[in-house]
Amino acid sequence: MLILGIDPGTLILGYSLLDTDGSQPKIEAMDVLYLKKIPDFNLRIRRIFETTLRIIDSFHPDHLAIEAPFFGKNVQSMLKLGRAQGVAIAAAISRDLSITEYEPSVIKQHITGNGNATKQQVATMLQSILKFDTHPHYLDATDALAVAYTCHLQLTNPLADLRSQLSPKKKNHKPAKKQWSEFINQNPDRVN
Numbered sequence: 001m002l003i004l005g006i007d008p009g010t011l012i013l014g015y016s017l018l019d020t021d022g023s024q025p026k027i028e029a030m031d032v033l034y035l036k037k038i039p040d041f042n043l044r045i046r047r048i049f050e051t052t053l054r055i056i057d058s059f060h061p062d063h064l065a066i067e068a069p070f071f072g073k074n075v076q077s078m079l080k081l082g083r084a085q086g087v088a089i090a091a092a093i094s095r096d097l098s099i100t101e102y103e104p105s106v107i108k109q110h111i112t113g114n115g116n117a118t119k120q121q122v123a124t125m126l127q128s129i130l131k132f133d134t135h136p137h138y139l140d141a142t143d144a145l146a147v148a149y150t151c152h153l154q155l156t157n158p159l160a161d162l163r164s165q166l167s168p169k170k171k172n173h174k175p176a177k178k179q180w181s182e183f184i185n186q187n188p189d190r191v192n
Helices: 042-057 075-094 104-111 119-130 139-156 159-166 176-186
Strands: 001-008 012-019 026-034 063-067 098-102
Touching: 001 042, 001 075, 001 139, 012 139, 042 075, 042 139, 063 075, 063 119, 063 139, 075 098, 098 104, 098 119, 104 119, 104 139, 119 139, 139 176
Parallel strands: 001 063, 063 098
Antiparallel strands: 001 012, 012 026
């Protein structure tokens, strides 16, 4: 199976192609789409769509593995990231690829064993696992490779996802019922 991994972004989008046939996965391509010089946001989105189609049509991957947008402090950034992810997914759908989305912390956990690992730690671990010499200029390319490799692990080892589900929960994790109770108590004027 050939897996296209994408780390979406509206300024820099990372992509990789991981061939998982054989005993050791092999990197077919790994690069970034540099979008900073395109001033219009809509033109950036169009370029992401066209480039994703061009990659799919050139390499004919079987599957798209894509990183999910994460919520930071800036809602506008998350929305833009979601649009970049959406057009990449739309391109994959138009070519009938199967698609899997992964949370950043899940990817980091699968690659390094630490859901809070840095981009550099992820890149270093992938370099060790997949034995590639060149270190990409942008870590977005290795992030895309991490998404593809995570997909490979989950497709070849169904227990990999089960282990992450069974891992200890965060200390501040509260059941949804308790979260709602706290919200209602803190915001009585917002509940009818």
